Amino acid sequence: MIEYRSIGKTFADGTEAVGDFSLVLPSRTTTVFVGSSGCGKTTLLRMVNRMVDPSRGQVLIDDVDIATRNRVELRRSIGYVMQNAGLLPHRKVIDNVATVLRLNGVGKKEARDRSYAVLETVGLDTSLATKYPSQLSGGQQQRVGVARGLVSDPNILLMDEPFGAVDPIVREELQTELLRLQRDLDKTIVFVTHDIDEAFLLGDQVVILKKGGEVAQVGSPADILAAPADDFVRSFVGIDKGSRTLHVEERDGVRVVVDGTGKATGVLESS
Numbered sequence: 574m575i576e577y578r579s580i581g582k583t584f585a586d587g588t589e590a591v592g593d594f595s596l597v598l599p600s601r602t603t604t605v606f607v608g609s610s611g612c613g614k615t616t617l618l619r620m621v622n623r624m625v626d627p628s629r630g631q632v633l634i635d636d637v638d639i640a641t642r643n644r645v646e647l648r649r650s651i652g653y654v655m656q657n658a659g660l661l662p663h664r665k666v667i668d669n670v671a672t673v674l675r676l677n678g679v680g681k682k683e684a685r686d687r688s689y690a691v692l693e694t695v696g697l698d699t700s701l702a703t704k705y706p707s708q709l710s711g712g713q714q715q716r717v718g719v720a721r722g723l724v725s726d727p728n729i730l731l732m733d734e735p736f737g738a739v740d741p742i743v744r745e746e747l748q749t750e751l752l753r754l755q756r757d758l759d760k761t762i763v764f765v766t767h768d769i770d771e772a773f774l775l776g777d778q779v780v781i782l783k784k785g786g787e788v789a790q791v792g793s794p795a796d797i798l799a800a801p802a803d804d805f806v807r808s809f810v811g812i813d814k815g816s817r818t819l820h821v822e823e824r825d826g827v828r829v830v831v832d833g834t835g836k837a838t839g840v841l842e843s844s
């Protein structure tokens with residue numbers, strides 16, 4: 574379990590990225606921070622592995638204040654996946670992944686074996702292992718980024734807009750893959766995005782943020798859709814756009830689901 578207790582962050586130049594933020598992120602679930610640019614998502618994420626230290630308040634992991642933990646050890650015990658994969662260009666794919674383990678003191682052969690295994694876990698053909706990142710597609714690079722985040726088998730995986738830079742089709746593939754990994758691996762995932770559809774697809778708990786890390790609403794996608802907290806949330810989740818408001822129309826005895834724009838999206842099965 575991760576817990577933010579009255580967290581605030583003011584950067585050295587006086588920017589208040591987060592005002593006063595408190596939240597519990599249950600273990601083995603995915604929490605998604607979603608909000609527009611500059612609302613403090615990345616700052617909140619990076620406070621979990623101490624890439625950013627809070628100015629006020631505490632972050633606890635399993636009831637331990639992480640300020641008391643060794644910063645380097647903490648960081649190495651938590652998986653981190655960033656936008657554009659963040660791979661080292663002069664190192665082969667396999668070495669990009671294995672480096673994390675080597676830094677953790679794992680022997681060379683074991684590090685390579687585990688790295689090959691995790692490449693398979695994320696759905697990459699191991700023939701790509703000896704290529705350099707620039708020889709891979711954007712989607713493949715992003716999978717390597719996920720493999721690197723997972724290779725040391727961390728309990729917690731932080732993902733900062735990991736699928737932001739790939740085209741919509743690849744993005745959908747990566748999202749589906751992450752849902753599978755989530756089911757198989759049972760990690761505590763903290764995921765940052767500005768895309769509400771992605772948040773609703775991946776999140777067990779979705780946190781809609783306003784500027785300064787102010788929480789507009791927290792809940793499951795169903796809770797938020799059923800009872801949006803205010804007009805900001807209604808507009809952010811697109812209830813006023815029509816695609817979220819569904820109704821049923823009968824066609825030749827079949828109940829067809831139609832959205833607010835008149836587009837048919839499916840059929841209702843009889844229970």
Ligand SMILES: Nc1ncnc2c1ncn2[C@@H]1O[C@H](COP(=O)(O)OP(=O)(O)OP(=O)(O)O)[C@@H](O)[C@H]1O
Pocket residue numbers: 584585586588589590608609610611612613614615616617767
């Ligand atoms: N190192 C820093 N020094 C000063 N200000 C910073 C620093 N890092 C972030 N900020 C500011 O803090 C605020 C929150 O930034 P943050 O990166 O957390 O937002 P975000 O929601 O992740 O945005 P984006 O979606 O654009 O990545 C922004 O106003 C940003 O400019």
